[in-house]
Amino acid sequence: MPYIANTAEQQEQMLRQIGRSMSELFADIPENLRCKDLDIPPGLTEQEVCSRLAGLAARNKPDMISFLGGGFYDHFIPAAVDAIISRSEFYTAYTPYQPEMSQGVLQAIYEYQSAICRLTEMEAANASLYDGGTALYEAISMALRITGRRRVIVDDSVSPIYRTMIRSYTGNLGIELVETQSRAGLSDRDEIRKHLNDQTAAVAVQNPSFFGCLDDASDIAEMAHKLGALMIVSSYPISLGLAKTPGAMGADIVVGEGQSLGMPVNFGGPYLGFMATRMQHVRKMPGRVAGRTVDGHGRQGFVLTLQAREQHIRREKATSNICTNEGLCALTSLVYLSLLGKQGLMDLARNCAEKASYAGRRLLKIRDVRMRFPKQYFFNEFVLELPVSADRVIRRLLEKGFAAGFPLVRYYPQMEKSLLVAVTEKRTKQEIDLFAHVLEVSI
Amino acid sequence: MKIIFEKSVAGRRGVRPPRQEGCPDPNLPVRLLRENPAELPELSELDVVRHFTELSRRNFGVDNGFYPLGSCTMKYNPKMAERVANLHGFSGLHPLLPQLPTGETLVQGALAVLYHMDHLLREICGMAAFTLQPLAGAHGELTGVMIIAAYHKHKGNRKTTLLIPDSAHGTNPASAAIAGYQVRVIPSDSNGYMDVAALEAALDGSIAGLMLTNPNTVGLFDPNIKRISELVHGVDGLMYYDGANLNPLLGKCRPGDMGFDIVHLNLHKTFATPHGGGGPGAGPVGVCERLTEFLPVSLVEERPDGTFYLNYDRPKSIGYIAPFYGNFGIILRAYAYILALGKEGLIRVAENATLNANYIMEKLKPYFDLPFDRVCKHECVFSAKRQTEHGVHAIDIAKALIDRGFHPPTMYFPMTVPEALMIEPTETESKETLDAFCDAMIEIAKLAKDDPQKITSCPTTTLVGRLDEVRAARQLDLASLK
Amino acid sequence: MIPQDYKYLKSxxxxxxxGDVATVGITDFAVGQLGDIVFLELPKVGAKVNKDSAxxxxxxxxxxxxxxxxxxGEVMEVNTPLTQDFETLGKDPYGQGWMVKIKIRDAKELSSLLGAAEYKKVTEEEPKH
Known part of the structure; x- marks a missing residue:
């Protein structure tokens, strides 16, 4: 049998030592509960499994010339990332419960936490959460715990995918979730002010917004802080090579989707939720945290710390139910950021922004195509307003091998002709020109 | 060893992003820009590779050696699954593709995987349908409890409380509380099973359901399970199965047949996907027929012409719990694993996992206290109580095992057993490995009696000794901030 | 060790x-059970607290x-220096190790608190970790 070492003879030997037969080892399962038959096909050899899965993979079409983003971006992944995270000392280990034999993972978590803090200009980060959406939900529950209040304001320029998740999670909890309508691609200050009161736990915004627009939310943070509410910013980490940081804006909790830091789009996962905060809130932060300490000889080492808040100790009073996080994805992002380095991340962010800027200008030359939010600056994603329905254009471009972008009508019913277009460093100038040409003839 | 930021050399470059291609400067205004660059390390590619290679050498995984961490099912992670998961046809798929008009045609292979996986898990667990979306076991628990809440809300039931045994994983009560339920703890009886009389006494109209692991956390199959299900169903409570311990039941007994209404699985335990040093995992949730309408949006369904589509039109659903379709890369690995094993293979997993655990139990029984001396399933739980008479505790035994090249068992859990050592060998380990581990444990037991200081001073072979956790928690150093 | 004139909770x-002020702390038994203390979070002055609630x-x-x-009642005063000095909690839990002063809202509640002898019994029955 695959992956079982013991021979039939060894199994017999072991049973003799125990003094029971195999069926006696299962005699504790009452007769009427035993599985009579299992309708599962017979096992396959490794070669058969690989060829079957390769066949299924061939029925997918990942190689469009893609301008699809929406919070999940196809960036180039350096070969060294794959090589390092394929070391099985990392990926076949479990959560580092025994620090003496897990210093590798623990130090990597500490370094990852440091990298996230430096990227966001915050003071403390956890060892990761599942994805950007659950991270935003966790940030909201953290704010509720810190403030003891019940109202949360989330602007609708925050990813609609995340907002639908937050609605499911908070539906039963008696939380007052206010979703404010954005204006011209950014959080509407007036709307937020209208709903912000001394019972508000937090205001959550996203930068760049779901529409790709860049913002400086410092004024919103100030507004929130005046009433004792916290500021939550959901962030796209590659943009932080250039963009004003959540820390500089006065954010109290920063979260985001870390997929763009060295992970493939992977049809939706595994991804990486990151979270950072101020030191004063660190004990209310969910998830695992690694800390630096020393052993009996004064040698530096790393441990999981602040564990008393976690589910295995505090049970129903824990800060969160999270147990497993996204360890290998956190490592991936750390390796990626280390390879790019200080200058590399800036160059990358600039490259994305410049190509998007070029694509924007090029596409605007098409007759009757305009920017939906012409007054805003964008990072690497923008909303085109087409003369016809975006769905129709997308369908035509798919036939020609382009994923033209995301039709915003899917989540914003009044935006039938709006197309969300993302550009990463993987798109060449020639591809952008070709895209513009094909789009022009498809309208 | 230095941290990576301390190795930085100003001006050194690693991987370079593509050159500019004469695209215009976007002229972003200063107010939207960061003031100072992020202080990431400045290293060559070789520096980075050496750093992480060195870190990997300071870590221990299943590929390094025996890892009998109870309740975590640290079995071998087949390399074949890694290859499959890295196929570009899967990993290169953008998750929004199927939400584009006609986009489903671009992802038929991926949808087929999700569809078939759902059906395989249905059959293995005896459930009516699965969602593959939950991103980890605890996330599956939360999803399951949200389904419990949706069911009662739909029926107009006023339920406030979930019952959870004292031996449960901490995630159970935490998940229940996060979904808005109060928790009432049901004690274990002297046999290590759930105390049925205490359960009966706790059951009333306020009970939304019971969360249970079977075999339980002391490795015992609860023979009263059918009766327990009937009792809970008697007050219109739902039975929730924590699938952490499914490994010894594959092909032997199905949660659905025991009367469970909701099941979460840990693909990273039973279905051999790597634990990744603490994730990513995946925690699919299966439900019985009457709960299928509450499963999260979306579900993969098949059209009469054999093509697959995502069904979002599910009005009673609890909604979105993950951004997309789950941790697809992990689901893919587990799918490949099930295909490789097939029916016979799954049954052999259950048998050998059980055989290995009982073999260890039998060999170590004379040397350590065994609170429940009876056939176990996938794991056996000893107590180091006898060793504490010599000042040796479970944690000391764990550290002594490290010096002997083994990852220690789970310690101090379940909380119902003092000084617990919870050993789960899994089916993939050979008799030679089990014998070597038992020899080490026996040697440790003898030393604990004859020369306890030799045990309490462990580990001595590692790069660091026991670390000061009090200092770590008092003088918090959670990041190097430049 | 247990002061005879104090009142206690099972927890x-x-x-x-x-008079109408209760000075509150945790017992030496509790301190011993906790082991090495790493963090103490005190309520804010002015916070309303409820009997038997966290x-x-x-x-x-x-x-x-x-x-x-x-x-x-209402929190009147908290022992802020204690959050930086856990030694005191171990050395003098019933004196310098006080945590909070509460202005008592309803004196009737006092009758349900345990006396020293009753509390001693609670500690004897509890398993030691």
Missing amino acids: HEWAKID MCVIESVKAAVDINAPVS
């Missing part, structure tokens, strides 16, 4: 009553435990 808090948290490496209010 190991003590209260010293002076008003703050104390953490050791192995546990995080709610500290319950022995009486309902």
